[in-house]
Amino acid sequence: MKVLMFGWEFPPHISGGLGTACFGLTKGLSHFDVEMIFVVPKTYGDEDQSFLKLRDAGDVEIDSYLVEKKEFWEKLTYLEVESHIKPYISPEIYETLYEEEKVDHKEMKKKAFSRKFKFTGKYGKNLIEEVYRYSVIAAKVATEHEFELIHSHDWLTYPAGIMAKSISGKPLVIHVHATEYDRSGESVNPDVFKIEKQGMEAADRVITVSNLTRRIVVEKYGINPDKVVTVHNAVEPYTYKHIDYTKNLKEKIVTFLGRITFQKGPEYFVEAAHKVLKKDPNVRFVMAGSGDMMNKMILRAAELGITTKFHFAGFLKGPDVFKMFSMSDVYVMPSVSEPFGISPLEAMSSNVPVIVSKQSGVSEILTHAIKVDFWDVDAIADSIYALLNYKSLPDTFRKYGKTEVENLKWENAAYKVVQVYKSAIEEEVNL
Amino acid sequence: MKTICFYFQVHQPFRLKKYRFFDIGSDHYYYDDFANKSIMQKVAERCYIPANNLFLDLINKYGDKFKISYSISGSAIEQFEKYAPNVLASFQELAKTGNVEFLAETYSHSLAALKSETEFKKQVELHEEKIYQYFGQKPKVFRNTELVYSDAIGNMVAQMGYKSMLTEGAKHILGWKSPNLMYCNSINPELKILLKNYSLSDDIAFRFSNQDWAEWPLTTEKFAGWLKDLNDKEKLVNLFVDYETFGEHQWEETGIFEFLRKLPETIFNNTEFVFGTTSEATERYSPVSAVHIPHPISWADEERDLSAWLGNELQDEAFSKLYELEEKVAKSNDPAIQRDWQLLQTSDHFYYMCTKWFSDGDVHKYFNPYDSPYNAFINYMNVLSDFITRLEQ
Numbered sequence: 001m002k003v004l005m006f007g008w009e010f011p012p013h014i015s016g017g018l019g020t021a022c023f024g025l026t027k028g029l030s031h032f033d034v035e036m037i038f039v040v041p042k043t044y045g046d047e048d049q050s051f052l053k054l055r056d057a058g059d060v061e062i063d064s065y066l067v068e069k070k071e072f073w074e075k076l077t078y079l080e081v082e083s084h085i086k087p088y089i090s091p092e093i094y095e096t097l098y099e100e101e102k103v104d105h106k107e108m109k110k111k112a113f114s115r116k117f118k119f120t121g122k123y124g125k126n127l128i129e130e131v132y133r134y135s136v137i138a139a140k141v142a143t144e145h146e147f148e149l150i151h152s153h154d155w156l157t158y159p160a161g162i163m164a165k166s167i168s169g170k171p172l173v174i175h176v177h178a179t180e181y182d183r184s185g186e187s188v189n190p191d192v193f194k195i196e197k198q199g200m201e202a203a204d205r206v207i208t209v210s211n212l213t214r215r216i217v218v219e220k221y222g223i224n225p226d227k228v229v230t231v232h233n234a235v236e237p238y239t240y241k242h243i244d245y246t247k248n249l250k251e252k253i254v255t256f257l258g259r260i261t262f263q264k265g266p267e268y269f270v271e272a273a274h275k276v277l278k279k280d281p282n283v284r285f286v287m288a289g290s291g292d293m294m295n296k297m298i299l300r301a302a303e304l305g306i307t308t309k310f311h312f313a314g315f316l317k318g319p320d321v322f323k324m325f326s327m328s329d330v331y332v333m334p335s336v337s338e339p340f341g342i343s344p345l346e347a348m349s350s351n352v353p354v355i356v357s358k359q360s361g362v363s364e365i366l367t368h369a370i371k372v373d374f375w376d377v378d379a380i381a382d383s384i385y386a387l388l389n390y391k392s393l394p395d396t397f398r399k400y401g402k403t404e405v406e407n408l409k410w411e412n413a414a415y416k417v418v419q420v421y422k423s424a425i426e427e428e429v430n431l
Numbered sequence: 432m433k434t435i436c437f438y439f440q441v442h443q444p445f446r447l448k449k450y451r452f453f454d455i456g457s458d459h460y461y462y463d464d465f466a467n468k469s470i471m472q473k474v475a476e477r478c479y480i481p482a483n484n485l486f487l488d489l490i491n492k493y494g495d496k497f498k499i500s501y502s503i504s505g506s507a508i509e510q511f512e513k514y515a516p517n518v519l520a521s522f523q524e525l526a527k528t529g530n531v532e533f534l535a536e537t538y539s540h541s542l543a544a545l546k547s548e549t550e551f552k553k554q555v556e557l558h559e560e561k562i563y564q565y566f567g568q569k570p571k572v573f574r575n576t577e578l579v580y581s582d583a584i585g586n587m588v589a590q591m592g593y594k595s596m597l598t599e600g601a602k603h604i605l606g607w608k609s610p611n612l613m614y615c616n617s618i619n620p621e622l623k624i625l626l627k628n629y630s631l632s633d634d635i636a637f638r639f640s641n642q643d644w645a646e647w648p649l650t651t652e653k654f655a656g657w658l659k660d661l662n663d664k665e666k667l668v669n670l671f672v673d674y675e676t677f678g679e680h681q682w683e684e685t686g687i688f689e690f691l692r693k694l695p696e697t698i699f700n701n702t703e704f705v706f707g708t709t710s711e712a713t714e715r716y717s718p719v720s721a722v723h724i725p726h727p728i729s730w731a732d733e734e735r736d737l738s739a740w741l742g743n744e745l746q747d748e749a750f751s752k753l754y755e756l757e758e759k760v761a762k763s764n765d766p767a768i769q770r771d772w773q774l775l776q777t778s779d780h781f782y783y784m785c786t787k788w789f790s791d792g793d794v795h796k797y798f799n800p801y802d803s804p805y806n807a808f809i810n811y812m813n814v815l816s817d818f819i820t821r822l823e824q
Contacts, residue, residue: 279453370805378451385452386809389816392748393808396786399744 001421002147003029004164005038006138006157010054013044017342018177021209022153024236026052028414034421037145039160041119041134057137058119127156128191135159142167149421153177155192158199171204171424178209179216182337185262197221204424207417209233209340210361229420232365233340234410238349247327251284251309252388255328255352257316257343258335260291265334265357265374270297272332274304275381276388281309283388288313288324325350329394330387334374335360344369349405353397355383365408368400433666434707434715435658435698436625438574438597439674441479441503442540443471443510444779446800450810455817461771466800468514475515478678483521485677485688489695490530496705497695498530501674502574505538505558506777508565519565526566532708533562535570535593541776542740544575544584545727546754549761552591554773572596572709576778578627578671578730579737582617582723589622595713597671599730600626608722611665615718623713624722627671627730631657636672640685651690651697659702667712668704671730732787740781745808750781752815759822771818783807 005026009019026036030051043056119130138160142150150172152161158174165172180188180196200206200221206228208214218225247253254276256269266287273285287297287310294312301310316324325331331347331354338360345362347354348369356363357374370387372379387394448463489497503522511519525531537543537554538561544551555573562570573593575584580598588596600610608614610626634654638644646653658668673680681687698704707715731739741750753775760772784804801807 275453279455370809371803378453381453382451382809382813386812389452390748390808390812392744393805396744396805 001033001149001418002035002145003037003149003151003421004142004145004147004168004170005036005052005151005153006134006160006164007038007040007153008156010038010040010043010047012046013042017340018154020236020342021177021233021340023048024234024410025414025417027236028234028410028412029417031411032414032418034414034418037141037147039138039141041130055141057134057141060137060140131156131195132159135163139163139167148425149173151175151421152199152203155180155196155199158195158202161199162202165202171428172202173205173207173420173424174199174203175207176200176209176213176217176339178339179213179220181216181220182213182263182339185336203227204427205229205420207231207420210364212337212359212361212364213339229416231413231416231420232361232408233342234408234413235342235345235349235405236410237406238346249284249327251282252329253284253286253327254330254332254384254388255286255288255324255347256332256334257288257321257324257347258333260287260289260294260297262293263336263338264289264291265336266291266293266297267300268334268374268377268380269332270300270304270310271377272334272380272384273301273310274306275377276384277306277309280385280388283309283384285310286313286324286328287311288316288321290315321346322350325352328352330355330384332380332384333357333360333362334372334380336374338362345405345408348397348401351398351402353387353394353401355380355387366404368397368404432715433702433704434668434712435704436500436667436669436671436709436712437498437706438500438502438534438669438671438709440574440671441501441507441674443467443474443504443507444540444777445506445510445774446470447780447810447814450813450817452813452816455813456820459767459771459817459821461814461817462774463800467510471510471514474675474679475518477683478675479515479518480521481683481688482674482677482691483518483525485691486531487521487525487528489692490525490528493695493699493706495530496699498532498706498708498711500532500534500572500709502534502536503562504536504540505561506540506774508561523565526568530708532572532710533566533568533570534597534709535559535562535573537576537776539773539777540576540779541773542576542579542737542750542778542781543776544579544587545737545741546750547757548587550754550757550776551587554776555591557773572625572713577740579727580624580724580729581727582725584727585616585622585624585724586618589616589619593622595623595625595709597625597669597709598627598724599629599728599735600669601629601730601735604724604728604735605722608720609662609665611661611668612719613667613712613716614720614722617721617723620718620721623716623718625667625669625709625712626722627669629730631668632670632672635670635687635690636676636680639676639681639687639690648686649690651693652701654694655697655701658698658704667716669712738787739785740778743784743786743804745784745786745804746781749784749808749811749815752812756819756822763822768818768821775815775818780807780811784811 007022011019011023036052037055038052039055039057041057043054047054142164150161150164150170152158153175154177161172161174180192200223208217208230211230214228214230217223217228258264260266301307325347331352333341333344333356335357340361344354344356355370358371359374363371370383446463446466447461486499535555536558538557543554559570572595573588574597578598585596610628614624616622639649677687727737728735729737783799783801784807786804
């Protein structure tokens with residue numbers, strides 16, 4: 001089976017879970033004789049292309065035929081909003097990108113109609129413009145390759161999917177890794193929402209990464225539930241070495257690790273910490289990450305008078321993440337809305353017991369984790385206390401958790417995706 | 432004469448309320464009154480009252496040919512007192528007929544037999560008092576929580592003066608032995624052992640409404656036919672079931688009550704069997720041999736072992752932490768401590784912590800107020816931690 005796939009990022013050049021998921025899934029698909037052409041905005045040359053073919057959208061030349069699509073392009077100009085898009089990246093990366101892209105807007109537009117267009121492939125200020133430009137490229141790519149199906153990952157590539165479908169007539173599968181509702185709560189960006197909805201409507205099948213996301217797609221976007229299928233994410237086996245880090249603190253450590261934003265529910269962690277500290281002084285809390293709610297969290301911790309036991313570790317990456325896990329006794333993910341949520345799995349494979357919110361996709365597949373409602377601060381505090389004080393509980397989690405994570409294989413997810421492909425293709429044939 | 436022993440287990444635990452760690456040291460009330468009351472009243476309405484009425488009718492109709500036996504846990508009786516006095520009254524009415532026997536067990540349906548002989552005896556005495564208080568009987572037959580039995584437990588029970596004891600008779604425990612004969616304890620042959628006919632018992636308790644079962648629907652004729660087919664030497668059939676089977680696990684709509692109503696008549700017309708109490712069976716039959724059960728068994732699950740209550744890390748920690756307190760509790764004169772100590776031993780708390788059903792287990796969720804064994808453990812340990820602080824004061 002040949003699939004034309006559109007994604008915004010691909011390892012090692014990723015800024016969040018999307019690229020990691022695309023990598024795992026495509027690798028899994030390669031076990032089922034699926035040939036993939038994966039179009040990214042920009043390639044760097046160091047990607048692992050052993051099981052698929054990557055195409056750099058910036059290398060695609062637009063010919064005259066596509067210039068006729070100028071109306072399409074013009075139609076988009078009004079979308080060149082200075083919109084406050086909240087992608088998957090940490091705010092400081094967003095900040096640097098923003099700086100980088102303070103290029104002349106007119107210059108940008110002129111470039112957009114040149115034969116080639118260099119994408120940043122990032123999540124900058126001209127993101128929406130890039131998104132549509134990418135879709136024009138998609139149309140071109142669709143004429144250059146033979147394939148049976150189109151697969152688009154997340155809203156950035158939905159317009160590309162739609163274009164490729166209209167050019168080729170092949171079925172379109174869109175893959176929802178996150179929705180605007182997860183990123184922004186109820187204050188959704190209407191432009192992004194619109195793109196998402198168009199993508200879901202145009203798609204023959206919609207794959208969601210959890211039942212939670214599936215419900216959002218059906219309820220908030222009004223999509224026919226018959227064509228929405230959940231395929232839970234998996235994890236690549238972790239290849240790093242176990243980090244032996246000797247911690248110099250006698251207290252047990254409870255960790256929050258993630259963006260300090262609305263979506264991740266940091267305030268519930270702070271409040272739970274306060275409750276635990278009232279009862280048990282032999283514990284420290286660490287909030288690792290950064291984000292637009294960080295200052296508010298620092299203020300709240302100060303207000304509660306817990307700052308000698310509540311620490312902000314800043315944004316961690318690479319080995320520091322695993323160093324953090326190796327010194328943690330409990331990992332908490334109190335996300336308000338988490339389509340999937342890979343970090344608890346990383347914690348579990350580092351032998352750290354986890355507490356996850358029921359409002360996360362990952363809670364749907366985990367057995368050996370404590371599940372709480374994100375708003376139930378008492379339940380979070382209670383679970384933390386229990387993991388710190390009743391020894392057999394963390395022992396049980398350590399005993400089964402790692403194996404549970406290791407059994408979440410991308411091959412299994414890929415198998416389900418192949419079934420979705422088949423059903424979309426069959427339906428197309430029968431029409 | 433051939434005898435059917437129809438024996439029912441009646442039990443309700445005092446379920447714990449949601450008890451957070453910050454309640455430790457300040458809140459010493461542990462029970463979920465709302466859940467306990469509403470569950471008791473629901474089960475009373477669906478099961479206890481209609482089933483008691485039915486059995487009373489059958490006793491009135493068939494006289495000495497229809498006798499039954501119950502064991503009612505102390506915690507269930509307490510809940511009748513509090514939430515459903517009409518149920519207690521109806522059991523008393525059954526007692527008055529003289530056709531109903533009440534068995535001894537541990538007061539709070541505990542697993543004390545596995546851990547402490549002193550505690551076990553204390554609880555059994557407490558239960559005997561309660562039974563005598565309400566039903567005017569001094570129990571002669573013993574049945575342990577969930578039919579938990581081993582040679583050593585049997586020996587202990589024999590020393591306490593009981594004539595016989597009930598336990599599970601599943602095939603993989605008995606081997607070639609038939610459960611339809613009388614046995615005795617291997618250490619003390621004075622104690623007779625009545626074995627549950629698991630096949631016929633479970634046909635009623637578990638399979639009755641199962642439409643995938645080849646024998647569905649189960650009719651009284653079919654059931655009497657199976658009894659009739661038994662070897663002539665097999666004179667004792669022990670049908671041991673949870674009382675909540677009637678109306679609660681098998682809903683009224685399944686026809687379970689009609690089945691029971693018709694069953695004695697069909698059996699009398701087609702077989703030599705009559706219904707007797709466990710004491711009558713004990714007097715009537717001599718043991719054919721001893722049963723050797725060195726490791727404790729129960730009537731639960733396929734395994735018929737203790738793994739529903741003990742064995743995983745959570746259960747073992749909770750159980751050992753609990754029994755570490757025995758000495759301290761014994762020194763306390765506080766009746767509130769004594770009562771909580773009893774109720775914290777109820778086996779159901781450990782059952783809720785079982786992890787073996789992660790793979791397949793919706794069946795057990797029905798009986799479980801917690802959404803995961805981890806939450807059951809956390810809640811129990813919080814309560815136990817508070818109990819410990821009270822003991823240390």
